[in-house]
Amino acid sequence: MILLDDNHLHIAEKDPIADWLVRSMRTARTGSIKLDIEGQPAVKIDIINNGNKIMVDLLQPVFFRTPEDETGLFDKLKTVKEFAKKLTDNGITLSFLRRGKEAITLGRDAKPTLSKIITKSDDVQINSVTQTGNLKRDLKAD
Numbered sequence: 001m002i003l004l005d006d007n008h009l010h011i012a013e014k015d016p017i018a019d020w021l022v023r024s025m026r027t028a029r030t031g032s033i034k035l036d037i038e039g040q041p042a043v044k045i046d047i048i049n050n051g052n053k054i055m056v057d058l059l060q061p062v063f064f065r066t067p068e069d070e071t072g073l074f075d076k077l078k079t080v081k082e083f084a085k086k087l088t089d090n091g092i093t094l095s096f097l098r099r100g101k102e103a104i105t106l107g108r109d110a111k112p113t114l115s116k117i118i119t120k121s122d123d124v125q126i127n128s129v130t131q132t133g134n135l136k137r138d139l140k141a142d
Contacts, residue, residue: 030048
């Protein structure tokens, strides 16, 4: 079960929703999905390596803006770390790109260096501080 505790969204070890999501990701083997919004390419999702790697390229990240929430940066990092661990346990790598440039890799193929100091996880890699910062800015609601 996903729990909200002290302004942190925890993913419990046996969370049925998170487990279902990861298993569902695992069923796709290969292919691409491209979504257009308002006539513009918005996102491209590539599934490669027999379903072990999923690349989400946010071509127009502003289309995916979210309202501000109350959780802080470290709480968000903890949630990401928990989800990334589930991905690793299931042999999946999930990479987020911003306009074709890698920003963050989660899961099995993550090879953190400096980001390990921040996240304290082997499952979260910040590929580019610049692209990650730009992506965060793009996704932030005005």
